[in-house]
Amino acid sequence: MARVVISEFMDERAVARLAARHDVLYDPSLVDDPASLKLAAAGVDAIIVRNRTQVRGALVSSLARGAVVGRLGVGLDNIDLEACAARGIAVVPATGANALAVAEYVIATAMLLLRGAYRSTEEVAAGGWPRQALGNGREIGARTLGLIGFGSIGRHTARLARGVGMGVVATDAMLEASDPAFAEANVTAVGLDELLATSDVVSLHVPLLASTCGLMDAARIAAMKPGAVLINTARGGIVDEAAVAGALRSGHLGGAALDVFEHEPLAADHAFAGCPNLLLTPHIAGVTAEANERVSLLIADKVLEALA
């Protein structure tokens, strides 16, 4: 029987599936108590985390050699992959299992921000009738979506966007424009400059790497179409938050939805106070009831396989 520690929330059916075969400690509060986590993880054969547990330094050294790290999600920027490889520790992500949840978040926030008509509840309930003010909302149908990153989530998002009548362009550092993935999805491959200049909605779907850190800086935000909407569900650090706030205030950006931030939760001196047409969510784009179940069961099975 192997020892398994789970330091962040996981679907209970998946926890039970692991506990039927192994000695499992499931304590989602461990992520906020690094000292207890290090003690609990000493010598374990598997650790299962989401994106908040920092799997690096002393925590990696405390795991058994040849252990497995299950990641309840896909971004691996909270895991020191080199340190894990040096100890023969395998890292298994839940590739694809939350892609639909993120794709739906992108289409939903794009519609909300383009239309701009859904924030009148209080005024209407109070007897107001702001019909004139809200009558200039934009339809999503004939608009262009620009996807930066055309991997698992980018492709799911393209499919939904085509379904609501959008044209889709995409850029991906690892794919040639001739890659069949673009044509199969009815998506036009373009360079980043063209994407920024032509897209009504720009959505980020790249991992946080040295090459993507600061990718959407002030100059690239300025190069977006006036009135365009920016959506970041990828990772904080990829978008310059102060530049987004400035572009919303100046009216250059027509809206923004940000799910991920450089500091999560936001620091007290964050840049967004008073920004118009801004949706802020707490790193939730990939988390729905269904995605949590899919991600959790997939990781339970992959960890069981690795421990077999």
Ligand SMILES: NC(=O)c1ccc[n+]([C@@H]2O[C@H](COP(=O)([O-])OP(=O)(O)OC[C@H]3O[C@@H](n4cnc5c(N)ncnc54)[C@H](O)[C@@H]3O)[C@@H](O)[C@H]2O)c1
């Ligand atoms: N907010 C959330 O809840 C949530 C949930 C899931 C994933 N994510 C984030 O979304 C990211 C993408 O997820 P995915 O499953 O689509 O990953 P993926 O690996 O399937 O696709 C990422 C794509 O980005 C491309 N890429 C890398 N660098 C690039 C660059 N500089 N320019 C253009 N393309 C580049 C890669 O070639 C790849 O095709 C994850 O790394 C994670 O950080 C967030």
